Amino acid sequence: MIIDKRERALDIHELDYFSPEIFEKEITKIFHGSWYAIGFASDLPNHNDFFLEHVGHKEVLVQNVNGEIRAFTNVCPHRFSAIHTEPRGNRALVCPYHLWSFNAEGVARFPGTADAGCPPSSGGSPRLEAWRVATAGNVIYVCLNPSAPSLEDYLGPSRQWIEEISLGCGYEFKSFQSEIQANWKVIINNTLEFYHAYSVHPQTFRPLINAPLQKIKALPSIPPNIHYAMPLKEGDATMARLDKLFGRLLKQPAGIEMDAYEHLYSFPNLTIGHVNARSFSFFQYEPVSPERTKLKVRVWMPSAVAENSSSIKVICEDFEVKLRPFIFDIAEEDRVTCEAVQRGLKSKPKQWASRFIEDEALVVRFQKDYVRLMNS
Numbered sequence: 001m002i003i004d005k006r007e008r009a010l011d012i013h014e015l016d017y018f019s020p021e022i023f024e025k026e027i028t029k030i031f032h033g034s035w036y037a038i039g040f041a042s043d044l045p046n047h048n049d050f051f052l053e054h055v056g057h058k059e060v061l062v063q064n065v066n067g068e069i070r071a072f073t074n075v076c077p078h079r080f081s082a083i084h085t086e087p088r089g090n091r092a093l094v095c096p097y098h099l100w101s102f103n104a105e106g107v108a109r110f111p112g113t114a115d116a117g118c119p120p121s122s123g124g125s126p127r128l129e130a131w132r133v134a135t136a137g138n139v140i141y142v143c144l145n146p147s148a149p150s151l152e153d154y155l156g157p158s159r160q161w162i163e164e165i166s167l168g169c170g171y172e173f174k175s176f177q178s179e180i181q182a183n184w185k186v187i188i189n190n191t192l193e194f195y196h197a198y199s200v201h202p203q204t205f206r207p208l209i210n211a212p213l214q215k216i217k218a219l220p221s222i223p224p225n226i227h228y229a230m231p232l233k234e235g236d237a238t239m240a241r242l243d244k245l246f247g248r249l250l251k252q253p254a255g256i257e258m259d260a261y262e263h264l265y266s267f268p269n270l271t272i273g274h275v276n277a278r279s280f281s282f283f284q285y286e287p288v289s290p291e292r293t294k295l296k297v298r299v300w301m302p303s304a305v306a307e308n309s310s311s312i313k314v315i316c317e318d319f320e321v322k323l324r325p326f327i328f329d330i331a332e333e334d335r336v337t338c339e340a341v342q343r344g345l346k347s348k349p350k351q352w353a354s355r356f357i358e359d360e361a362l363v364v365r366f367q368k369d370y371v372r373l374m375n376s
């Protein structure tokens with residue numbers, strides 16, 4: 001069944017997958033205006049550990065400063081050198097050009113001020129551009145918008161879910177990066193429906209799903225975040241045993257859907273998914289330009305897997321061998337598909353709109369939320 005006509009109009013008038021002007025507006029309104037999932041606290045265990053990430057055109061440094069996570073735009077207020085030049089490392093907040101240093105609030109101190117006297121020529125204390133920082137478990141979020149709600153209010157019930165999963169996931173067994181030649185919204189659209197699983201993932205995801213497709217169950221979330229689960233086929237005996245085991249290894253498995261593919265879209269740039277809690281995949285999307293998006297994928301198992309008895313380890317190691325190519329292959333299949341959509345959109349007659357079927361209702365929800373935020 002096709003969803004009603006009012007939904008279809010969105011695609012013609014308000015969604016844009018190419019324009020540099022719209023991309024700039026998205027950066028201001030969405031990527032700098034909302035809470036953006038920038039990385040993981042477990043990557044910054046020690047004082048002065050840092051990493052760099054792009055949020056829109058801004059390079060952001062995220063650093064452990066005396067146990068507190070801080071985020072600043074990676075540019076010196078003196079004459080605009082980058083503060084850090086390596087993508088990650090351990091280094092004080094010091095600009096390499098003239099050695100201005102910065103405290104935890106990003107306020108500058110000048111070498112030689114006390115003895116040689118060389119204060120800045122204009123008034124006020126120069127400081128780094130500071131981002132708001134908050135965490136949900138192991139996930140670090142940043143936001144440049146002072147009037148955005150707190151992360152707690154922004155994520156609502158999803159915050160506890162992210163906390164539970166990300167803190168239970170101490171054992172990382174796969175990570176990879178790729179680049180998709182498609183607009184970030186094409187990719188998000190694709191993550192919010194299962195209709196394509198039959199055709200795009202015939203060897204990977206399709207064996208896990210029931211035919212006909214089960215109804216997606218929407219889970220509580222605050223727009224524009226989206227949380228859903230879809231029941232899967234019952235696995236074989238080994239998998240069922242593994243599922244029970246992994247369920248037990250989480251602190252509070254009650255909050256996790258155990259017989260399903262569960263997916264949380266933390267708007268605008270992070271999705272977290274799992275199949276029966278066997279492993280947890282974190283997909284971060286970094287929009288580079290209207291037609292290019294970087295993808296960073298990290299996959300964890302509950303940390304208790306690594307700490308458990310050797311027989312459990314053997315089962316898990318066997319599982320890992322199968323799971324590694326599975327996740328990579330799915331991401332590749334989706335990349336090819338999204339690039340084909342991006343190409344197709346270029347040739348689309350102006351009057352055409354997407355024809356959504358019921359199973360794509362969450363795509364419509366995302367698009368409506370997007371339009372609402374862009375017009376706010």
Ligand code: FES
Nearest residue numbers: 076078079095098
């Ligand atoms: S540019 Fe940073 S100290 Fe001069």
Ligand SMILES: [Fe+2]
Nearest residue numbers: 190196200334
């Ligand atoms: Fe897919």
